[in-house]
Amino acid sequence: MVIPSLLGPTAERVPDVERIAVLRANALGDFIFVLPALDALRAAYPSAEIVLLGAPWHAKLWRDRPGPVDRVLVVPPAPGIRQPESGEPQSAMEDFLAAARKERFDLALQLHGGGANSNPVVGGLGARITAGLRTEEAPPLDRWIRYVYYQHEVIRYLEVAALVGAPATTIVPALAVTDADRAEAAEVLGPPERPRVALHPGATDTRRRWPAERFAEVARELAGDGYEVLVTGTPAEQEVVDRVVAAAGVPVRPQVGTLSLGGLxxxxxxxxxxxxNDTGPLHLAAAVGTATVGIYWVGNLINTGNPLRGRHRPISSWAVHCPVCGVDCTPGIYPHRPGDGECPHRDSFVTDVPVVEVLESARELLHPQPGAPEPPGAGARSSAG
Structure with a gap:
């Protein structure tokens, strides 16, 4: 029996569920996209323990944080699962799965990807029912839907949650900010002397990076509008942050590695x-209720662009060919249109996004028209702890 719901049919709830495992061990933005699915599981199974199979950074972020995750089990690094973090001790997947089977999971969900590498891990947990995504070459789970590349990530994982009787309660990811997070940010940043805006010019995939000089122009304009401008980045993004700061020509405040993820x-x-750029910090900002202007490659916009326009402005580049070699870099997902998907170059695909469009969107969000409703988000910014 299926039950009608917000996003389509939902299976009946599974009886006697005490413990649910969810595999999602990749990067920050990827994790933000599964928050609505986790919220759906919490609503459907309010007394069950939800255990995230993630990375060490998930365990740090979720420590003492209200939300749908009760506990984090750190899954070992493995091909297609996750990369090892710096200084992390080695451990075997077989040992992890043997220990995890003792947890006696009732449900195990693969919210990780196409399933070629992740479905064997979920299947190895020994859960009563497994569910998730599957490409043609991936092993099946008890309940599964096809992984189709072009689908919004939030909806993708909500469809998996529906397979085990958990209908969507929201399509908007939200992450609680705790008192400890605010205390850390206040200690590092001090009290604001002017309203603050933040720019994040980095991205792990350099093809998603808008030129640093254009971020610098945005910084200069917004500083001239009276804002205190922060430029955030990871230690690996120090060079691009330095370029923005140097080119801005006005005082801005770089913040590279000064804050934990909660502090950020x-x-x-x-x-x-x-x-x-389209990277984890952009989606983190939206999840804590802050207005965003995101710079996207068109393919990523389809999969990850925020669907709301009261608070968010995704701006797209429409380039699909590598600016160096001309290869069509859209993923080949159908035989009649194979595409190439990849080439060896990593030059930016978003250089055609104009500064004027970014600035117009920023100023529209910072100074809404008279009569526009007050933006939501106060709940997302509050602490439940």
């Missing part, structure tokens, strides 16, 4: 706006 969440929650 509080930093963004205290900003009026975040302007960023």
């Amino acid at each position: 969440a509080a930093c963004y929650a205290g900003c009026d706006l975040v302007v960023s």
Whole structure:
């Protein structure tokens, strides 16, 4: 029997569920996209323990944080699962699965990807029922839907949750900011002397990076509008942050590795706006209730662009060919249109996004028209702890 719901048919709830495992061990933005699915599981199974199979950073982020995750089990690094973190001790997947089977999971969900590498891990947990995604070459689970590349990530994982009787309660990811997060951000940043905005010019995939000089122009304009401008980045993004700071020509405040992930969440929650490439910090800012201007490659916009326009402006580049070799870099998902999907170059695909469009969107969000409703988000910014 299926039950009608917000996003389509939902299976009946599974009886006697005490413990649910969810595999999602990849990067920050990827994790933000599964939050609505986790919320759906929590609503459907309020007394069950939800255990995230993630990375060490998930365990740190979720420690003492209210939300749908009760506990994190760190899954070992493995091909297609996750990369090892710096200084992390080695451990075997077989040992992890043997220990995990003792947890006696009732449900195990693969919210990780196409399933070629992740479905064997989920299947090895020994759960009563497994569910998830599957490409043609991936082993099946008890309940599964086909992985189709072009689908919004939030909806993709909500469809998996529906397979085990958990209908969507929201399509908007939300992450609580705790008092500890705010205390850390206040200690590092101090009290704001002017309204703050943050720019994030980095991205792990350099093809998603808008030129640093254009971020610098945005920084210069917003500083001239009276805002305190923060430029955030990871230690690996130090060089691009330095380029923005040097080219801005006005005082801006670089923040590279000064904040934990929770502290960064509080930093963004205290900003009026975040302007960023399509990368984890952009989606983190939206999840804590802050307005965003995101710079996207068109393919990524389809899969990850925020669907709301009261608080968010995704701006797209429409380039699909590598600027160096001309290869069509859209993923080949159908035989009649194979595409190439990849080439060896990593030059930016978003250089055609104009500064004027970013600035117009930023100023529209910072100064809404008279009569526009007050933006939501106060709940997302509050602490439940």
